[in-house]
Amino acid sequence: MAEVSAEARIDAPTEKVWATLTDFSRYGEWNATHTNFPQGAPTSLEAGGRFEENMKLMGFPAEVTWTVEDLEAARTLAIRGKGPMGVNVGTRYTLTPDGEATTVRIDGEFTGAAVSLMAGKLKDSATAALNESLRKLNGLVT
Structure with a gap:
């Protein structure tokens, strides 16, 4: 397992940050790992909803099928x-x-057998991507 986190203070009201964070048509403008949504950007979010995303992390492309949990x-x-x-x-x-x-x-x-083989590099790469994403998100909403 590899766990990562990043945090930033953004000088904008919560509602404005949330509106940008959940506007998937703009996701690629701030999310550093996002490549595209192969079936189109989600237009609404609800618990249990699903969507597909193409991402790139550590230089490797990946297609992820997401489920909204909370x-x-x-x-x-x-x-x-x-x-x-x-x-x-x-x-x-x-x-x-x-x-x-x-x-x-x-x-x-990140969990799974493949993760244990590259956990250190994955943590470094994912942490850098999270920090870059927060920097870009800050730039969009302030």
């Missing part, structure tokens, strides 16, 4: 996905109001 508007979005080589991926976005700003935390988890 959704609380302007607070939490948790998705769990199945990728190639038996790798399972979990991502949780948590937004916390901080005065006129918002603290955004992204937690990621």
Whole structure:
């Protein structure tokens, strides 16, 4: 298993950050691992909903089928996905109001036999991608 996380304070109200974070037509503008949505960007989110995403991490392309596990508007979005080589991926976005700003935390988890072979490099690459994503998200909403 490999677990990663990153957190940033964004100088924008939680609702504005949430609107950008869940606008999947703009996902590629800030998400550093996103390549495309092969069946089109999701237009709505609901618990149990599914969508497919093409990603790139550590230079390797991967298609992930995501399921929305937890959704609380302007607070939490948790998705769990199945990728190639038996790798399972979990991502949780948590937004916390901080005065006129918002603290955004992204937690990621990778499990599966292939993960144990490359856990160290995967953690480094995924952590860098999370930090870059938060930097880009900040640029979009502020």
